[in-house]
Amino acid sequence: MKKMIAAFVLCIVAAAVSVPASAQTPPGAANGTRGNARLERMMAQVQSRFAAANTTHDGKLTREQAQAGMPRVAQHFDEIDTQKAGFVTLAQIEDFMRARAAAR
Template identity: 85%
Template sequence: MKKMIAALVLCIVSAAVCVPASAQALPGGSGATGSARVERMMAQLQGRFAAANTTHDGKLTREQAQAGMPMVAQHFDEIDAQKAGFVTLAQIEDFMRARAAAR
C-alpha cells in the first residue's frame, strides 16, 4: 500500500510540474486550480519526506527512503548525484521536475 501511495504521489507531482507557468498564472481560471494542486502535492511530498526523515536532519538516507519513500529509494542513486549518501527534499523535487520535463 505504501508503495502504491508513494508511486501515486510522485506521478501526481510529476504531472503537476508539467503544468505550464502561463496556465498556473491565470487568475480564477483553471490555472489557479492547477497552482493549488501543485501546492497540495508539494505539501504532500514535504509531509512524506518529513515522516521518512526519522532523524529530522533534512537528509534522507537510503534506508530511510526504503522505509518511507520507496520510489525515492528506487531512484536514490540518480537523485544523489554527488554520492553523499543522502538526498534532500530539494534534490527530490529537482529530480521530479527534470523527469517530468523529459516526458
Template identity: 65%
Template structure:
C-alpha cells in the same frame, strides 16, 4: 451568466497553482515522515522505508554520491521528470 464565467475562469486559472501547492505540501510531509532522525536528509534506508519512489531513483537523485538526498534534491528531480 457573466459572473459565472468569471468565477469558472478564475477557478481554472487557480487550479494548477493549487494542485502544485498541494503536491508540494504532500512531498514535504512525506519527506519529513521518512526522515526519522530529523536531520533534513534521507539515507537510502530511510527512503526505502518511507519514500519507495525516491529509493528507486536514489542514485540519480544523489548525483554527488554522498549517501543521502535532501528535500531540495528530490524536488529538483521530480520537477525535471514531470515535464
C-alpha cells in the same frame, strides 16, 4: 498499500510539474489560483512524506529511510544523490522530479 500511495503521489507531482501553469488554470480561475493551489497541495504531500521518512529530522534522507518511507525515491536514489553523499534532500528530490517531467 504504502508503496502504491507513494508511487501515486510521485506520479501526480511529476505530472503537475510537467504541465505548464497556463494549462493548470481552469477557465475563470482568477490569476491561476486553483492551479497553483493544486500544485501546492501536491508539493505539500511530498514534503509531508519526506518529513515522515526523515526519522532523524536532519533534512537528509538516507537510502534506508527512503526505502522505509519513500520507496520510489529509494528506487532512484543513486540518480537523485548526484553528489554521492549517501543522502538526498527534499530539494534534490524536487529537482529530480522536475527533470524527469521535462524529459517526457
